[in-house]
Every structure is written in structure tokens, then in C-alpha cells.
Amino acid sequence: MADFQLKIRRFDPESGEAAYWADYGVDLPPERSVLDGILQVKDREDASLAIRCSCRAAICGSCGVRINGKSALACNTRIGDAAERARNGAITVEPMGNMPVLKDLVTDMEAVHWKKVRRVVPWLLPAEEPPDNQEYIVPAEAMLDVTQAMACIHCGVCVSTCLSMEVDPDFIGPAALAKAYRFVGDPRDGEHEARLRDLAEDPHGIYDCTHCFACVEVCPKDVAPMDQIMRLRRRATADFEIKDSNNGYGHEKAFLNIVERWGTNHEAQLLPRSFGDGSLVKGQLSPDGAKQLTRELPTAFRGLRSGKVTPRKALLHPKLPDQRQVRRIFNEIESKDERLELNLYIVGETGADEEGAMAEGGQEA
Amino acid sequence: MRLAYWPGCVSRGFTPELHGSMAKVAPLLDLELVELDRANCCGAGVIAEHNQELVDTLNARTFAMAQRVDGAAGMMNICSTCQGAQSECQERLDASSEYRAAVNTHLQPEGLSYESGNYWWNKNFLWILAEEIGFETVGDRVKRPLEGLRIAPFYGCYIVRPTRRLGFDEHPGRDEYLDQLIEVLGAEPVEYAGARKCCGFPVITMNRTTSLRQAGRHVADAIDAGADCMVTPCPLCHLNLDMQQPAAARFVERDQLDLPVLHLPQMVGLALGLEPGELGMGKHVVSTRDVVHKVARLAAA
Numbered sequence: 001m002a003d004f005q006l007k008i009r010r011f012d013p014e015s016g017e018a019a020y021w022a023d024y025g026v027d028l029p030p031e032r033s034v035l036d037g038i039l040q041v042k043d044r045e046d047a048s049l050a051i052r053c054s055c056r057a058a059i060c061g062s063c064g065v066r067i068n069g070k071s072a073l074a075c076n077t078r079i080g081d082a083a084e085r086a087r088n089g090a091i092t093v094e095p096m097g098n099m100p101v102l103k104d105l106v107t108d109m110e111a112v113h114w115k116k117v118r119r120v121v122p123w124l125l126p127a128e129e130p131p132d133n134q135e136y137i138v139p140a141e142a143m144l145d146v147t148q149a150m151a152c153i154h155c156g157v158c159v160s161t162c163l164s165m166e167v168d169p170d171f172i173g174p175a176a177l178a179k180a181y182r183f184v185g186d187p188r189d190g191e192h193e194a195r196l197r198d199l200a201e202d203p204h205g206i207y208d209c210t211h212c213f214a215c216v217e218v219c220p221k222d223v224a225p226m227d228q229i230m231r232l233r234r235r236a237t238a239d240f241e242i243k244d245s246n247n248g249y250g251h252e253k254a255f256l257n258i259v260e261r262w263g264t265n266h267e268a269q270l271l272p273r274s275f276g277d278g279s280l281v282k283g284q285l286s287p288d289g290a291k292q293l294t295r296e297l298p299t300a301f302r303g304l305r306s307g308k309v310t311p312r313k314a315l316l317h318p319k320l321p322d323q324r325q326v327r328r329i330f331n332e333i334e335s336k337d338e339r340l341e342l343n344l345y346i347v348g349e350t351g352a353d354e355e356g357a358m359a360e361g362g363q364e365a
Numbered sequence: 366m367r368l369a370y371w372p373g374c375v376s377r378g379f380t381p382e383l384h385g386s387m388a389k390v391a392p393l394l395d396l397e398l399v400e401l402d403r404a405n406c407c408g409a410g411v412i413a414e415h416n417q418e419l420v421d422t423l424n425a426r427t428f429a430m431a432q433r434v435d436g437a438a439g440m441m442n443i444c445s446t447c448q449g450a451q452s453e454c455q456e457r458l459d460a461s462s463e464y465r466a467a468v469n470t471h472l473q474p475e476g477l478s479y480e481s482g483n484y485w486w487n488k489n490f491l492w493i494l495a496e497e498i499g500f501e502t503v504g505d506r507v508k509r510p511l512e513g514l515r516i517a518p519f520y521g522c523y524i525v526r527p528t529r530r531l532g533f534d535e536h537p538g539r540d541e542y543l544d545q546l547i548e549v550l551g552a553e554p555v556e557y558a559g560a561r562k563c564c565g566f567p568v569i570t571m572n573r574t575t576s577l578r579q580a581g582r583h584v585a586d587a588i589d590a591g592a593d594c595m596v597t598p599c600p601l602c603h604l605n606l607d608m609q610q611p612a613a614a615r616f617v618e619r620d621q622l623d624l625p626v627l628h629l630p631q632m633v634g635l636a637l638g639l640e641p642g643e644l645g646m647g648k649h650v651v652s653t654r655d656v657v658h659k660v661a662r663l664a665a666a
Contacts, residue, residue, distance in 0.1 A: 163562050163563045163579065164563070164568075164575055166562075167565075167575055167578035167579050167582065168572070168574070168575045168578070171575070203572060204572075207568065207571040207572065208568065208571070208572045208575055209568070210522075210563045210565060210567050210568050210575065210576070210579065211410050211522070211563075211567040211568075212522040212526070212562070212563035212567075213449075213522055213523070213526035213527050214522075214526060214563075216526065216527045217526040217527045217528060230410075230413065230414040233414050234414055234415060234416075237415065238415060238416070246571045246572065247570045247571050248571055250570075251411070251570045251571060252411055252414065252415055255409070255411040255412065256411075256412065256415060259405065259406045259408070259412065259423075263405045263406065264374040264377070264378075264405060264406045265374035265375065265378065265406050265409070266378070267374075267375065267378045267379045268378075270570075271570060274570040275570070295573075298611070298612065299608060299609060299611075299612055302608065302611060302650045303379065303608055303650065306647075306648055306649055306650045307647065307648045308379055308380065308381065308382070308608070308648050308649075308650070309379055313378070320402075320403055320404075320405060321402065321403050322403055322475070325426075325474070325475050326405050326423070326426075328474065329419070329422050329423065329426070329471050330419065332471055333416060333418050333419045333422060333471065334416070334419065336418075339416060339417070339418065340417070340418040340464075340467060341417045341418070342417070342457045342460065342461055342464045344456065344457060344460055347460070347461070
């Protein structure tokens with residue numbers, strides 16, 4: 001047994017008082033969970049402490065909190081480990097971020113998480129009627145691609161940590177977008193393109209993810225929501241060529257075209273090409289592209305004035321000495337009918353040398 | 366120490382002061398850098414989003430070139446984004462010999478092949494300083510302790526997450542190195558909320574509001590915490606935090622922000638006795654004048 005200090009964020013809306021920190025001591029073996037610690041406080045010191053929990057085994061997804069600032073399930077975090085990372089000796093426990101607090105450690109999942117999940121139409125929209133009195137039959141391998149997204153337990157821990165949502169509360173967010181991929185990747189669903197078009201055109205959709213890995217880092221079930229968002233982007237651009245008004249398609253095309261042509265990034269052309277679906281001409285001459293470029297002119301001017309960017313550098317970009325090799329690699333791989341992917345979620349990081357590790361996914365449309 | 370050196374695209378593009386300052390600093394730390402001048406862009410997450418086999422092949426090509434550098438201890442990069450994008454590919458390439466072989470077939474016409482093994486690594490300059498050179502040695506080389514300078518560390522997402530892929534099991538302190546280094550160089554690390562958050566650069570073309578709110582908020586937080594400047598090991602973060610800083614101010618309801626943002630080798634170079642001019646500190650959008658003045662007042666020990 002050991003003594004641990006818990007510093008818990010308390011808030012009771014009925015008291016009329018602001019949220020405050022309260023200190024508690026608990027007595028537990030280090031391998032027990034932070035949730036066990038919270039429940040001991042509730043049991044021995046203050047029964048009014050509110051926490052939502054049920055299974056205590058990282059299955060029900062109820063006890064999401066922030067421990068020492070990091071979003072996690074309280075039942076899935078050892079109190080001894082948390083104490084090692086604690087600053088000033090006390091483990092801090094706060095309610096999840098990016099959502100309203102109802103009381104103490106209980107947040108309003110309905111106001112943010114469930115609302116966003118419903119936004120992505122979280123049910124199957126079948127391509128055809130099911131066979132009479134039968135279920136749809138899908139080969140198991142056709143579902144492998146979505147097993148990772150299906151592992152989500154809707155605990156909201158990724159939502160809590162999402163850095164994009166922190167500045168844009170309207171961002172659909174990691175959990176809901178992972179859920180969207182669960183259907184976009186499902187061969188039985190008949191609305192892949194419509195779903196993708198919707199999420200690509202929404203300014204708070206798939207192109208509002210800043211690729212910060214925060215959700216990947218905290219997910220207790222290894223769903224890697226950001227990876228699912230990248231899969232949505234891959235499908236939207238490569239499979240359906242959805243030219244969205246957020247420049248998502250343009251940015252990806254611009255980047256690829258530049259690296260294929262020069263081997264390294266030519267930043268001066270990335271912006272104008274991004275605004276023109278990958279085309280330099282369209283980016284500069286189309287009304288929308290020109291408008292967006294004009295908005296960037298002050299930044300470009302500041303770059304020139306500081307000497308970071310010279311007119312020569314902006315116009316001329318050297319090719320790599322053996323750029324034809326890079327171009328050849330692009331041609332070889334982009335001309336394949338099937339994408340070769342290694343999914344480490346399915347095979348594990350060390351067990352990949354087994355059969356079936358590699359999937360060759362067909363391309364749609 | 367001899368290293369295969371991947372400078373990245375941005376350090377030779379819009380942040381030439383990064384590449385230049387690294388070249389000045391390396392000999393002072395006994396680093397012999399063999400530049401991979403035929404290597405290609407790491408993909409910065411964008412090529413990975415498009416096609417996994419393509420990005421893995423492009424980075425396997427870079428790794429294979431690095432592995433052919435005679436006597437190199439490993440490969441060094443100077444960009445958090447290169448670190449993250451390349452670590453992602455290396456993780457897949459190392460996990461499956463079958464997948465690696467498939468990727469290597471695309472490198473064969475060039476006579477290249479990426480060989481997997483625990484002996485080979487690719488590390489950001491920050492990790493090289495902490496793990497290969499050692500902070501004690503770095504401290505011994507300091508000629509001008511940056512006393513009185515308050516520096517806000519900004520790590521860049523790609524170098525701190527996901528921890529499992531980025532070797533935190535073996536090196537759990539990797540998300541503290543920048544703070545520690547600031548102290549080793551005699552300056553004071555500034556605590557503020559944004560040190561390990563996102564600069565917003567990846568969505569600057571797709572959602573300018575989200576992007577500049579992120580950049581603006583971190584700069585504003587660092588200013589409020591009393592920072593004289595920021596330092597980052599990532600040139601992409603630098604683009605959003607420095608180049609876009611004047612534009613970011615209005616997204617966080619400020620008239621102006623005005624916080625200089627240093628590249629990691631610039632900060633190290635100042636402490637090792639190099640002059641601001643040699644380190645390209647005139648090539649910033651947000652003037653580094655106040656930092657330069659403070660440093661000038663510090664007597665070289």
C-alpha cells in the first residue's frame with residue numbers, strides 16, 4: 001500500500017460558486033487505478049464527489065477525465081504511474097476538455113460528443129435491400145479496414161484532447177469522423193461519395209483536422225482517429241476526386257505535383273496551386289483562387305522584406321540531381337490498380353511478419 | 366561524430382536561416398554532417414494521406430541513402446515534421462520484412478535498399494543534443510550563457526506524438542528536452558500552455574481561422590508568461606509562428622503580438638558564442654532585435 005495525493009477539480013452548479021481544486025489523500029497499491037483512488041475519496045471523504053463510471057475495465061468508456069493534464073480513462077491509468085508524472089507531488093484530476101462540465105468530473109457528452117456523432121449519419125445506408133429474411137453477408141477481409149474505427153467505445157477522450165476543437169468548437173472532431181470512416185469503409189454502405197462530399201465541403205469537416213496526433217496519443221482503444229480522418233481524405237481525393245471549396249483536394253494535389261516535379265517542396269508554388277485544385281494557372285486566374293491569394297499577399301510581402309524569400313527563390317526551384325528516379329517511383333506506384341497498405345493495428349507492431357499482414361485495397365469509383 | 370544529414374525542404378526554402386545556422390553550429394559540437402543532397406521530401410503527412418506505399422518508398426529511399434554514408438552513426442534531421450513523417454514510415458518498414466521487400470523493389474533501379482535493424486536511427490538535432498552529444502558536453506561548450514533570457518519552448522506535434530512510435534519507451538524524456546536545453550544554455554524556460562500543442566500550419570490553406578487562432582494563441586500565451594522569445598525545432602511551426610504572426614494577431618483579438626521565434630540551432634549557436642548575424646537572425650519576419658540586444662550585453666565567458 002502507498003499514499004497518493006489527488007488534486008481534484010470540483011464544481012457544483014447548484015452551489016453558485018466557481019470551480020475549485022480540492023486535495024485528498026488515498027491509500028492504494030500503485031497498480032490500482034486512478035478511478036479506484038477517486039472512488040476511495042468518494043467512499044471515505046466526500047460522497048458528493050461526482051464521477052461517471054461503470055465497468056472499471058476500459059470497456060464501457062464512462063470515466064474519461066484529464067489526469068495531470070492528459071486525457072485518459074481513469075480506470076485505465078495506474079495510480080502509481082500517474083504519481084510518477086505528477087508535478088509537485090499531487091496527481092491532478094480534471095473533467096474532460098472541450099465540453100461543458102455538469103458536476104465535478106462529469107461532463108455533458110450530449111452537448112458535444114453525441115451531437116457530433118449524429119452529425120455524420122452514424123448508421124448504415126445500404127446500397128441495396130437485404131436478401132429476404134437474411135442478413136447482409138460480407139467477407140471478413142472486406143471489413144478488416146474498418147475494424148480499427150469499430151473499436152471505438154465513445155468515451156470522448158479524443159474529443160477532450162482535440163487541439164483543433166480547442167480553437168474551433170464546430171470541428172466535427174476525431175470521434176465522429178472516425179465513426180464516419182466506419183461507414184465510408186464499409187462495403188455494404190451505398191452512400192460513400194455523398195458522405196465524403198458532405199465531410200469535405202463542411203469547413204469544419206475532414207480538412208479542419210490539424211494533424212496533431214493528440215487523439216492518436218490518448219485513445220485507450222488504439223482507434224487512431226486521426227488516421228481514420230486521413231483515410232477519409234484519401235478516399236475523397238484519390239477515389240472520388242472531390243474538389244472541395246476548403247482546398248483540401250487542391251492542397252494534396254499541389255503537394256504531390258510539386259514533389260513529383262522537383263523532388264523537394266517548392267513552397268512558393270504550394271499556396272497558388274492549393275487554391276487551384278493543384279493547378280498553378282487555375283490558382284492564380286480563377287476568381288476564388290485569386291481572392292485567396294490576395295489575402296496572402298501581406299504575408300508574402302513580409303517574407304520578401306525579411307530576406308527569407310528572394311524573387312529568384314520564389315520563381316526558380318532546383319530539381320533534385322536525379323529527379324527522374326523520384327518521378328519513376330511516383331509513376332510505378334500511382335499507376336497500380338490496387339493500393340498496398342500495411343495496417344499495424346491489425347498485425348501489431350512486432351507481429352507483422354505473419355501472413356495476411358498486407359492488404360491490397362481496391363480503388364473505388 | 367559523423368552523421369548523414371537530411372536538412373528537409375523548408376530549411377532550404379522559406380527558412381534558409383535554419384539550414385545556415387545548423388552549418389555554423391555543427392563544427393562547434395564536433396558534428397560532421399554529410400548532406401543527403403539527392404534525397405526527396407518526407408511527404409510532411411500529406412503524401413501519407415494520399416498513398417502509404419508511395420510515402421514509405423520515398424522515405425525508404427532517403428534512409429537507404431543515409432545508410433550508405435560511410436562511418437555515419439545515424440541520420441539527423443532538423444525538422445519536427447520530417448522526424449514524425451519519417452518515423453511513421455520507418456515503423457511500418459521495420460515491422461514487416463515482406464512489406465519492406467515490396468517497397469525496396471522500387472528502389473532497386475537506383476541500386477538502393479533500406480535495411481532494417483536496431484542499430485540504425487534517424488534523430489532530430491534536439492535528440493542528438495540530448496542523447497548522442499549529451500547535455501553535459503553541450504553545457505561545457507557554452508561560451509556565452511544566455512543569462513536573463515526567458516525562452517518559451519515550442520516542440521511541434523510531430524516530435525512529441527505519438528509517443529509509442531517516437532521511441533518514448535526507451536527515451537521517456539523526449540518531451541522535456543527543449544526545456545532542459547534552455548536551462549543548459551543558461552536561459553530560463555518559460556512555462557505556458559502551448560509548448561506541445563499544434564502551431565496550426567497543416568491547415569493554413571484549408572482553414573485559415575483555425576490555423577491562425579492556434580498560432581496566435583500560443584504566441585500570446587508565451588508573451589503573457591513573460592517570454593523574450595520562442596524557440597522551435599520545426600521550420601513549419603516557424604512559418605506559422607513567425608511568418609504568419611502579424612496576420613495571426615487579429616485572430617486572438619490583439620493589435621500586435623511581436624514575439625521573436627528562434628530556430629533551435631540559432632539558440633544553441635548564440636550560447637556557443639556565434640554572432641546573431643552569422644545565424645541569420647536578420648532573416649525573420651518578427652524582428653529579433655531585442656533578443657540580439659540582450660545577448661550583446663552578455664559578456665562572452
